[in-house]
Amino acid sequence: MKKILFSIIGLIIIIVSITIIFLNNKKDSNLKKIKVAEVTHSVFYAPQYAAHALGYYEDEGLDVEIILTSGADAVAAAVLSGDVQIGFCGSEQTIYIYNQGEKDYLVNFSALTKKDGSFLIARNENKNFKVTDLKSSHIIAGRKGGMPSMTLKWALNQNGIDTDKDLNFDTSIAFASMNGAFIGGTGDYVTAFEPAASQLVKQGYGHIVGSIGELGGNVPYTTYSARKSYINKNKDVIEGFTKATQKGLDYVHNHTAEEIADVITSYFPDVSYNELVNSIQKYKDIDSWYDTTEINEKDFDHIQEIIKNDNELDKKAPFNKLVDNSFSK
Secondary structure (H helix, E strand, O other): OOOHHHHHHHHHHHHHHHHHHHHHHHHHHHEEEEEEOOOOHHHHHHHHHHHOOOOOHOOOOEEEEEOOOOHHHHHHEEEEEOOOEEEOOOOOOHHHHHHHHOOOOOOEEEEEEOOOEEEEEEEOOOOOHHHHHHHEEEEEEEOOOHHHHHOOOHHHHHHHOOOOOEEEEEEEOOOHHHHHHHOOOOOOEEEEEEOOOHHHHOOOOOOOEHHHHHOOOOOOEEEEEEEEEHHHOOOHHHHHHHHHHHHHHHHHHHHHHHHHHHHHHOOOOOOOOOHHHHHHHHHHOOEEEEOOOOHHHHHHHHHHHHHHOOOOOOOOOHHHHOOOOOOOO
């Protein structure tokens, strides 16, 4: 009798398990698969990882895969080629592509970060740092035409520093190699995103003396974009994606650094919990993230001002063509 009872219980467990697996697979099959190319992997993008971890994209019927695609130009190329549906990088790429005459150009439909996310690291400690202290120094600034170097150059110029004459403004080192070059002894200063910036400090290679974001002001620094034709044909996808992103923004604004770290820790397996909390708090302190996904024209004009200052912009691109705020709340 006991054997029969155990057999029945075992059969019930198997049936329930199969049913759960079936229902989960059925749910997953109803989700629309979307690939997103992200320009770099950083705590700076905490709202995106929070939205992903908390299932906000799934709530909108989307199965989102985030693919690291280093460099804004590489992100744009991936979107234009159709390898991914959505690009996540600096909005400057949409400006470049439009001005190059691409007919099916990229349109920004959702904002995430509103400041440059890099921090300025000095090799030597300077508790009373001023921007003018950068004169006669060697700065590893990032690649020419990239937002970190252009934002820093604009900030220096605004403070009366000529980057061609007053210091060595080094744009010869690729973004991924900047920290390694600094560790190897190159430069007096380097810029780095979190958590890399804090890790350099922890390892004894330098000291954080400033925020490039605070120096550069508000811009649509990192946005989501897609081909104009894709947006027109997939408005439900773009709307759902934008809603999920808004939920991610709401989450980081309404929760502590510790609570955010608890949610996104799996996205940074090589970063200690305390380092993760510290990095998130740094971005909270400089007000890095937009309140909503909407991109305003003033900020879009400012990013073009920064690009023009670096002689990377021949003509201003139209806001009403490169920004679609219709999916924002």
